[in-house]
Amino acid sequence: LEGLTYGEDPSGGVVRDRQFIHPRFDFAFTAPPLLKLENTTEALLGLDMNGTTAMRFDVIQSDQSPMASLEKGWIESVKIEQIEETLINGLSSATGLGTNSEWSFRFAAIRKGSDLYRFIFATKTLTPELDRQFLESIKSFRSLRAEEREALRPLRLTMALASESDTIEKLIAQMRGVDRPLDRFLIVNGLDRPKIKSGMNYKLITAD
Known part of the structure; x- marks a missing residue:
């Protein structure tokens, strides 16, 4: 699953937090x-x-x-x-x-x-x-500025190994480009409550 594309194709416009960005229509x-x-x-x-x-x-x-x-x-x-x-x-x-x-x-x-x-x-x-x-x-x-168009990349799934000192807040703080990061974290990891276990791998949504 590492590196798997998550969410929209940027060519059709993407939602990043509160922003809507459309590179094709600039x-x-x-x-x-x-x-x-x-x-x-x-x-x-x-x-x-x-x-x-x-x-x-x-x-x-x-x-x-x-x-x-x-x-x-x-x-x-x-x-x-x-x-x-x-x-x-x-x-x-x-x-x-x-x-x-x-x-x-x-x-x-x-x-x-x-x-x-x-x-x-x-x-x-x-x-x-x-x-x-x-x-x-x-x-x-x-x-859009030229550097914004060039920097826009698909969101991807990455894996994070939870340590004893990790909390769910620390993990979701690493996520980028999504609204309601806690809800997204629970969904992609198939969790029904916000609790993590040390030594387990968890999926995070990040931008390239």
Whole structure:
């Protein structure tokens, strides 16, 4: 198992802690801290523990400006209002707000080349602090530096022999590139409780 690839193929974009990094499309951004991220073939999805706050991030090919795209609307029965044009790290962008009977939304569109990147944040109650986190995430969208593209490698499984002085905290501190490292450690090692034994080998998730 030593060196076995774990998780996503970097060419399809990878989640590393709160960051989503896509080397092929040359961008990265940081998600709000309350969201657990899942990378699917169609979109990057995020959901909080209570199911009351969510995110969808995707990309489409479009010749529309970010503002025109928002004005057209993205969700049936949700009119996007308070649309503002802006520049995000040098990229033409627009943000807006919307509501329906159950949800409040923060929208953003960012033009990069021929692609339009779309953020949709949805929450049951849009507080000023929550909206600040949404906007902070949107504004973190940027192109990758050359060294970042070169350094991005798949996550791999490595083996660690537990000594008498080791604790589970010491072992998971060696893990890289994953959210909820304790949960991941338990899953890859087939454990149902956070307890280790001296002299046993344990799998760790690390980055090359």
